[in-house]
Amino acid sequence: MRRRGIAVVVGVVALLAAVGGAVASLGGGPIGPTGKAGKMVDAELLEFFQYGGAGLPQMATVLRSRTDAKAVRAWFSTSRESEIERFQEAALERDYGREAVVVFSFGSGCTSADGVRLADYGSGQLGPELTDTNTYETCTAPFDNLAVFAVDKAKAPDDVVLAGARTGRPDPVSPAELVEFGELDDRPRGSARAAEVSQPDQFEDFVKSLPGDAASRLDADASTRGSAYRRFAFVLSGCRAETAFMVIDPERLTAEPDGGGGARCEEPEYYFAVFQIEAKYVPAEAEIG
Structure with missing residues (x-):
């Protein structure tokens, strides 16, 4: 998978230190929404942000224009995290004549991760898979994740199905x-x-x-x-x-x-x-x- 920059995981050490909970599994394989690994998609990772109790919304959508890249900020309007600003800036720079930007905001319970990849589960379904995972028996707050990928438009057609979207179909680009x-x-x-x-x-x-x-x-x-x-x-x-x-x-x-x-x-x-x-x-x- 291509990366625009280093995938960012913040707050994990502090959270786990506060928890003091036991680790159920270390260095686990990819964890996706289907419970099994999919086929890795060639995509550029624009942003990966993980934090315990960040309060991010549960949503999945596809950006197909600069207008969409402006409007999507509304989903995260109450967050002042720098990663949100960085992801929007990156989305505004993409070439939407040939690309689409796929955005996933999802929870992973007491599972932390060092990375994320975009996977294809067949039947036109795309979803995020956490990699290098650690699952803890208890945690102070469940982990929230933001994963943003740029892909060739052909890999995210109008009828694409997104894991984590409310209806399977992409959520609206804005809650407004x-x-x-x-x-x-x-x-x-x-x-x-x-x-x-x-x-x-x-x-x-x-x-x-x-x-x-x-x-x-x-x-x-x-x-x-x-x-x-x-x-x-x-x-x-x-x-x-x-x-x-x-x-x-x-x-x-x-x-x-x-x-x-x-x-x-x-x-x-x-x-x-x-x-x-x-x-x-x-x-x-x-x-x-």
Whole structure:
């Protein structure tokens, strides 16, 4: 397997010293989600991060563009670990004309590892396999792992199956779901450019000053998933945009228009975009806009 840099495993020594637990197995072979070793895939390891109790999400997805590489940060929005920033920077540098980036975030119980590889389990399924593993009888907190690989696009087709994904199919590249998007008739004047709209009064305050018929086109209850989710609305400018995505990091929540194929407009076009996201992915101190 090719590596961009050294695979990073942090916090293991400190965690095990605190545990004082017995080691059930040392120097074990590859451990994958199927319980057996798969066929190694020629892939470049961009990042491997392991830490006990890191609180990483359980997800698996495929990045197919720089837009995806920006949006995926939302899964790890509450984490300030330098490895998260490094993985995103590496993903932004890839050539998506010929590559895809496969991201796995998963737990391994009381098993630590010195490395990870990408494996093919047949029937179009890819998954991460931990290597040089140690399994402990007890641990203070289970190990969380982030493994990121760059592969030839042909090895991660649209119908690829990812071990660890919620449905087997790749998870969305972001936990932020776009529920409303449209073009505005004119440039908004004196209105909020970004705001939380989780409550009805917040939603009304945002839309009432939008130009044209935008208020009548927006539905405060569209695709509502309940109190565990929060909503954020943005006014964006661009040219021939077809959609939008949310960018979330520990400091800020923003959104960007997407699509248009590099078109240039004499005057910018304006759009509204409303997203909903599970509250646990919203950093407590992040500013909106």
